Amino acid sequence: MTNQHQYEVIIVGAGGAGLMAALYASKGAKTAVLSKLYPTRSHTGAAQGGIGAALGNLEEDRAEWHTYDTVKGSDYLGDQDAIEFMCQEAPAVVYELEHMGLPFSRTKEGRIAQRRFGGHTNNDTGKPVLRSCYAADRTGHMILQTLYQQCIKREVTFFDEFHVLDLVMSEGQVAGVVAVELATGELHVFHAKAVIFATGGHGRVWEVTSNAYAYTGDGVAITLRRGIPAQDMEFFQFHPTGIFKLGILITEGVRGEGGVLINKEGQRFMKEYAPSVKDLASRDVVSRSMYIEMREGRGINGKNYMYLDVTPETVNKFAEIDGRVRPDGTPYRVTGEEILKKLPDIIDFCRTYIGVDPMKEPMPVQPTAHYAMGGIPTNQFGEVLIDENKTMLPGLYAAGEVACVSVHGANRLGTNSLLDIVVFGKQAGLKAAEHAKDASFQPLPDDATDFTRQQLDRLLKNSGEERAADISKEMKQVMSADVGVFRTEKGMSEAVQKIRELRERYKKVGVDDKGKLFNTNLLNTWELGALLDVAEVTAEAALARKESRGAHAREDFPKRNDAEWMKHSLAWLKEDKIELRYKPVTQTKYEPKERVY
Numbered sequence: 001m002t003n004q005h006q007y008e009v010i011i012v013g014a015g016g017a018g019l020m021a022a023l024y025a026s027k028g029a030k031t032a033v034l035s036k037l038y039p040t041r042s043h044t045g046a047a048q049g050g051i052g053a054a055l056g057n058l059e060e061d062r063a064e065w066h067t068y069d070t071v072k073g074s075d076y077l078g079d080q081d082a083i084e085f086m087c088q089e090a091p092a093v094v095y096e097l098e099h100m101g102l103p104f105s106r107t108k109e110g111r112i113a114q115r116r117f118g119g120h121t122n123n124d125t126g127k128p129v130l131r132s133c134y135a136a137d138r139t140g141h142m143i144l145q146t147l148y149q150q151c152i153k154r155e156v157t158f159f160d161e162f163h164v165l166d167l168v169m170s171e172g173q174v175a176g177v178v179a180v181e182l183a184t185g186e187l188h189v190f191h192a193k194a195v196i197f198a199t200g201g202h203g204r205v206w207e208v209t210s211n212a213y214a215y216t217g218d219g220v221a222i223t224l225r226r227g228i229p230a231q232d233m234e235f236f237q238f239h240p241t242g243i244f245k246l247g248i249l250i251t252e253g254v255r256g257e258g259g260v261l262i263n264k265e266g267q268r269f270m271k272e273y274a275p276s277v278k279d280l281a282s283r284d285v286v287s288r289s290m291y292i293e294m295r296e297g298r299g300i301n302g303k304n305y306m307y308l309d310v311t312p313e314t315v316n317k318f319a320e321i322d323g324r325v326r327p328d329g330t331p332y333r334v335t336g337e338e339i340l341k342k343l344p345d346i347i348d349f350c351r352t353y354i355g356v357d358p359m360k361e362p363m364p365v366q367p368t369a370h371y372a373m374g375g376i377p378t379n380q381f382g383e384v385l386i387d388e389n390k391t392m393l394p395g396l397y398a399a400g401e402v403a404c405v406s407v408h409g410a411n412r413l414g415t416n417s418l419l420d421i422v423v424f425g426k427q428a429g430l431k432a433a434e435h436a437k438d439a440s441f442q443p444l445p446d447d448a449t450d451f452t453r454q455q456l457d458r459l460l461k462n463s464g465e466e467r468a469a470d471i472s473k474e475m476k477q478v479m480s481a482d483v484g485v486f487r488t489e490k491g492m493s494e495a496v497q498k499i500r501e502l503r504e505r506y507k508k509v510g511v512d513d514k515g516k517l518f519n520t521n522l523l524n525t526w527e528l529g530a531l532l533d534v535a536e537v538t539a540e541a542a543l544a545r546k547e548s549r550g551a552h553a554r555e556d557f558p559k560r561n562d563a564e565w566m567k568h569s570l571a572w573l574k575e576d577k578i579e580l581r582y583k584p585v586t587q588t589k590y591e592p593k594e595r596v597y
């Protein structure tokens with residue numbers, strides 16, 4: 001049985017981007033939010049370090065500096081008009097969140113406190129600047145709770161634990177989505193004038209990741225299957241500091257507060273790779289430096305991890321060596337109490353999960369798959385662009401990690417994603433409501449649920465000759481080995497072959513649970529299909545890009561090649577192949593330069 005609903009705007013996803021979009025769309029249009037998770041379980045709630053904005057209320061800072069740092073951090077692949085827009089909007093959205101009730105950490109004077117973060121600098125001195133606004137080390141949790149409360153206050157309609165599996169199109173226009181209700185297993189069709197995808201990222205393609213189990217790339221896979229391209233998928237960020245083997249994130253805020261990375265010989269090795277900003281270089285640079293150290297045998301105990309040390313003695317020792325001062329000019333020195341107050345959650349994680357007390361001893365860390373720079377192509381208003389001529393698809397929007405605006409280019413700076421989700425979530429919400437005002441509902445096709453039913457029926461009827469767990473394991477292994485921090489032609493060609501083979505084997509995957517109620521077995525297996533599509537597009541786009549830029553580091557093409565490759569990739573998923581095309585990067589006033597740290 002199929003249930004039918006009608007809303008002017010449907011938002012898929014209830015993380016920071018989806019909730020911000022909902023707040024704004026619901027002001028002008030009949031809006032509903034669909035989420036496969038209960039909203040406050042969205043991954044935004046896991047964000048620790050902070051949200052970037054050049055408030056300039058503690059020391060000098062400017063939106064222009066934030067813009068330039070982001071352009072440079074993106075390794076010149078970010079679209080400069082969109083970056084300028086985001087950084088200019090940043091202070092206003094931070095104050096907007098504050099006025100909604102977000103409990104930011106504060107200075108003694110009562111101002112919003114800020115900490116240092118990788119890649120954020122005073123452009124005159126090149127030194128790190130205080131730009132990351134935070135609520136201890138649970139900034140994302142606070143953003144999510146605050147936005148959810150606001151949505152409840154404004155009586156936004158939520159369909160919780162509704163898993164969207166398809167986008168319904170009618171005569172080339174958006175007509176709605178199809179979702180499975182987890183509790184009943186029933187299909188629902190949501191007829192809509194506008195659909196906003198805000199489904200988050202896809203880090204579960206890799207073995208060691210900081211990402212939630214739900215980060216399976218659903219939004220990108222659903223739109224790919226409907227003929228919409230995915231942009232810049234070869235760029236996936238590895239965060240330098242995940243807990244060894246577990247991948248759980250240790251925020252960059254640890255280094256912002258003065259923590260340092262140490263190798264087997266007790267050396268603070270980042271001073272060799274980035275003499276100016278050292279441990280606060282961009283994430284791609286730090287992750288690669290760690291790999292080189294480990295490859296050269298300087299991992300701790302000869303293994304693939306390093307130490308991250310935030311004990312007060314170490315912080316104070318290096319603060320003295322660096323001559324670090326507070327904004328009032330006094331030397332930067334910390335007590336254990338201060339560290340505990342600023343980083344309570346990560347200290348707790350380490351004590352709980354690995355029995356290490358970061359107040360007394362260093363944490364074992366390794367790079368962890370963290371953030372998707374690529375995704376559904378949009379402009380700065382969240383409008384989805386379906387080709388290299390920037391043609392819009394009326395009624396379709398995307399915002400947050402699932403979208404590629406592109407403000408992060410080849411490498412995202414820390415704190416810029418929480419900023420991205422509120423700035424572009426808001427824009428997408430406004431635009432979708434505006435569209436709904438003039439547009440009419442497209443008629444729903446009779447076969448609206450057919451594609452979804454086919455996919456689920458196949459999984460339910462297959463004999464189970466292939467096991468999802470095996471395919472998932474093999475996908476993660478090959479993507480980590482060959483489409484990870486360092487890449488080569490040979491490795492990536494093998495990865496492409498392997499993923500193709502896994503996609504074939506996936507056709508024979510079955511599920512054990514054939515029931516209707518809370519069939520997570522079925523939906524998790526569907527998610528694996530989404531991950532495989534995303535993995536193939538990622539590997540193919542990476543293989544084609546013959547240069548190194550940001551997070552895409554090729555050993556066989558170690559240099560950035562602006563003459564040929566300063567362009568965005570667009571990948572279409574065709575029946576038996578991936579088609580790649582390219583579109584130019586939007587440049588305003590920043591000429592590409594060599595990145596120096």
Ligand SMILES: Cc1cc2nc3c(=O)[nH]c(=O)nc-3n(C[C@H](O)[C@H](O)[C@H](O)COP(=O)(O)OP(=O)(O)OC[C@H]3O[C@@H](n4cnc5c(N)ncnc54)[C@H](O)[C@@H]3O)c2cc1C
Pocket residue numbers: 012013014015016017018034035036037038039042043044045046047048049050051052139140162163164165198199200201210211212214218219249251370371399400401402414415416417418419421
């Ligand atoms: C551990 C960690 C720490 C981080 N720390 C920071 C930080 O300090 N600063 C920073 O700027 N960034 C940080 N990031 C990145 C940032 O948190 C995320 O990129 C951002 O929160 C993503 O928000 P979103 O709204 O796009 O997605 P999410 O918050 O993940 O929300 C996705 C939503 O989509 C829903 N959904 C997904 N698929 C479907 C489907 N098929 N059907 C229905 N619903 C669906 C989910 O239920 C969920 O509600 C961090 C990320 C991680 C993993």
